[in-house]
Amino acid sequence: MSELVKLTRLEDIAVVTIDNPPVNALSPGVPEGIVQAIEAAAHDPAVKAVVVIGAGSTFIAGADIREFQKMTSGEKPRGTLLPALLAIEDSPKPVVMAIHGQALGGGMEVSMAGHYRVIAPSAQVGQPEVKLGIIPGAAGTQRLPRLAGVAKAVEMCAFGEPISAQEALTLAIVDRIIDGDLLTGAVAFAREVADRPAPKSRQRNEKLSNVDPSIFAIARDTARKTKRGQPAPLAAIDAVEASTKLPFEEGCKLEAKLFSECLYSIQSKALIHAFFGERTVNKIPDIPKATPVYEIRRAAVIGAGTMGGGIAMNYANAGIPVIVKETTQEALDRGIGIIRKNYANSVQKGRFSQAVMDERMTLITPQLSYDGFDQADIIVEAVFEGMALKKQVFGQIDAIAKPACILASNTSTLDVDEIASATKRPEMVIGHHFFSPANVMRLLEVVRGKATGKEVIATSMALAKRLKKVAVLAGNCRGFIGNRMLGPYFREAQFLIEEGASVEEVNQTLYDFGWAMGPLSVSDLAGLDVGWRIRKEFKHLEKPGVRIPRVADRLCELGRFGQKTGRGFLKYDAERRPLPDPETAALIEAVAREAGIERRNITREEIVDRCLFALVNEGAKLLGEGFALRAVDIDIVYLNGYGFPAWRGGPMFYADTVGLGKVLARIQEFEARHGSDLWSPAPLLQRLAQDGRTFADFDRQTASQASA
Numbered sequence: 001m002s003e004l005v006k007l008t009r010l011e012d013i014a015v016v017t018i019d020n021p022p023v024n025a026l027s028p029g030v031p032e033g034i035v036q037a038i039e040a041a042a043h044d045p046a047v048k049a050v051v052v053i054g055a056g057s058t059f060i061a062g063a064d065i066r067e068f069q070k071m072t073s074g075e076k077p078r079g080t081l082l083p084a085l086l087a088i089e090d091s092p093k094p095v096v097m098a099i100h101g102q103a104l105g106g107g108m109e110v111s112m113a114g115h116y117r118v119i120a121p122s123a124q125v126g127q128p129e130v131k132l133g134i135i136p137g138a139a140g141t142q143r144l145p146r147l148a149g150v151a152k153a154v155e156m157c158a159f160g161e162p163i164s165a166q167e168a169l170t171l172a173i174v175d176r177i178i179d180g181d182l183l184t185g186a187v188a189f190a191r192e193v194a195d196r197p198a199p200k201s202r203q204r205n206e207k208l209s210n211v212d213p214s215i216f217a218i219a220r221d222t223a224r225k226t227k228r229g230q231p232a233p234l235a236a237i238d239a240v241e242a243s244t245k246l247p248f249e250e251g252c253k254l255e256a257k258l259f260s261e262c263l264y265s266i267q268s269k270a271l272i273h274a275f276f277g278e279r280t281v282n283k284i285p286d287i288p289k290a291t292p293v294y295e296i297r298r299a300a301v302i303g304a305g306t307m308g309g310g311i312a313m314n315y316a317n318a319g320i321p322v323i324v325k326e327t328t329q330e331a332l333d334r335g336i337g338i339i340r341k342n343y344a345n346s347v348q349k350g351r352f353s354q355a356v357m358d359e360r361m362t363l364i365t366p367q368l369s370y371d372g373f374d375q376a377d378i379i380v381e382a383v384f385e386g387m388a389l390k391k392q393v394f395g396q397i398d399a400i401a402k403p404a405c406i407l408a409s410n411t412s413t414l415d416v417d418e419i420a421s422a423t424k425r426p427e428m429v430i431g432h433h434f435f436s437p438a439n440v441m442r443l444l445e446v447v448r449g450k451a452t453g454k455e456v457i458a459t460s461m462a463l464a465k466r467l468k469k470v471a472v473l474a475g476n477c478r479g480f481i482g483n484r485m486l487g488p489y490f491r492e493a494q495f496l497i498e499e500g501a502s503v504e505e506v507n508q509t510l511y512d513f514g515w516a517m518g519p520l521s522v523s524d525l526a527g528l529d530v531g532w533r534i535r536k537e538f539k540h541l542e543k544p545g546v547r548i549p550r551v552a553d554r555l556c557e558l559g560r561f562g563q564k565t566g567r568g569f570l571k572y573d574a575e576r577r578p579l580p581d582p583e584t585a586a587l588i589e590a591v592a593r594e595a596g597i598e599r600r601n602i603t604r605e606e607i608v609d610r611c612l613f614a615l616v617n618e619g620a621k622l623l624g625e626g627f628a629l630r631a632v633d634i635d636i637v638y639l640n641g642y643g644f645p646a647w648r649g650g651p652m653f654y655a656d657t658v659g660l661g662k663v664l665a666r667i668q669e670f671e672a673r674h675g676s677d678l679w680s681p682a683p684l685l686q687r688l689a690q691d692g693r694t695f696a697d698f699d700r701q702t703a704s705q706a707s708a
């Protein structure tokens, strides 16, 4: 056999072991190896049945996603897995697929080509291809409805969530759950079925008749709402629907056509970029994998406000006991009340049981004192965003915390080195910038100060994984990666309304681009007073004569802080539904008049380019200055913390798809019109555009320099 697939025999049962670490992806050689092994077993008179199993931690995590990149770049022709699966299914001897870990995508399709499936209790199965902008491409959309029924197949193929072993058994996707050693159980099962006629899933049509057509209509409706702008979920629904109308072979042909259309789309490239990006951000060139980490057994959070409460929930969710400290009983009660309400909502929605909620609540200790802080392995400060207060808090905790305790600040903009200067252990100080709501948003910006120890960074990255966050390492510049870039983005959104676009036009255009919310709605949601406070803190940095956005400050002066006061850029009813606000429109016109800004018609194209390229230009600046490790790190920040559409791959990937030459030309136009203080092109962008290169090329070069 091949290196990747091994054939052994346990008396009368052949065992085919797939061994392609780390996740047994179906790289070249694997499907062929399985087929050859099964054929060899078929010719071995001593063999009665075959078990296919994965070595290591999983069965098969799907097609090798890196191969897709080679196919779409033209490096390789498009491969197909289906013939191998038909060959497996046509084996004259029963094939039992033994699943542990995950059977995902092509892995699930391989398993369904077997005649039987047995599974470990902790395993999962699923067709997650839509998350990569594609659909199952090796008969998954045709076999799954035959096994699980059409409704479940639509759900699994269109929305991509995996299901548990127990659910797979209930749905008849698998035949048995094996407690104890999987191989032993699978071999015993194979002996049981060895003399029975082997059922082929492609011939099982009984679940395809009398299908309620509303299943497809409802799924399409949901996909249009929850997967806005993405064709793959709709294509997956079309493919599953075809299984109810066409014979298996014809259904497979339609599936292959839809798969190809999705695979060669920019969306799938963007989502694959995001998939690998999420894994790349963990790799920090000067911090080797073997760097020792501190053990985090107990945590403490200072502040029970929106951020502090959400952060504490993350620790409790991960099973880490956490103290939450406030300064007044009232603030503490309010904070704990919100945590309780959030958990109760989850219980009500069936996300977890009351018992789980109770357990998490007992892990959270609310208090007004610093009692127990000397036992904490990490203290996270989440007080108001003001340097004086933060330094005071860090001075206090430095005096109490044990020497090996990490002191993390949840600052979103402030200088981590200055915060660290309030302590005698700057090497233990780091930024942990969570995103609101901290119990929901996946991003954690880990901010490295000049003295932050490598172990502290390594611990933070590992801890983020435990907290189920995507951590991105940022350098210590004002606003770090995310908020530094957001400044110019919000600035342009406000300039556009001063220059003649309506609040609704700016919001709607960027929502249509794919953002989860328009920028002015985001400001209203976050609270306009937050930015107001930060702008006051940094007032001394404003350059005289350089245009600044004025509307938000004027709204704040009127006490209009956004959703929480019922008015901001928009007006909000009691249910916080947005309504246009003619008074704000009049205020914007007055602000423009006072500033001598000429109002004009503004196109949707200008709205997109001004906002997006302001974002990209700032991203290129901080990348060139070394505050982000790679362009993809910036993309992952924006995809996980700011509602940037995943199917556009992030701002830097988006710029690559537009073409850096075009992006630069547009920025130069804006520079000519609005001045160099606002629009000077990033030197890195200029260099890449001049050389005809992309941000992806920059990342590749960085990676090769790091490994050299």
Ligand code: 3H9
Binding pocket: 022, 023, 025, 058, 061, 062, 063, 064, 065, 066, 079, 080, 081, 102, 104, 105, 106, 107, 109, 128, 129, 132, 135, 136, 137, 138, 140, 276, 279, 280
């Ligand atoms: C498909 O199957 C299409 C079919 O219909 C066939 C059509 C013809 N390929 O995530 P981890 C790497 S589409 C290549 O950190 P975990 C990953 O990059 C596919 N590489 O581990 C990482 O590399 P590195 C459908 C892959 O334990 C390393 O493995 N399948 C693949 O946290 C460890 O990964 C999916 O979408 C792959 N398929 O999670 C499943 N998968 O160490 C994708 C992983 O260099 N995979 N790698 O950074 C996953 O969801 C998770 O990896 C899994 C394990 C849950 C399996």
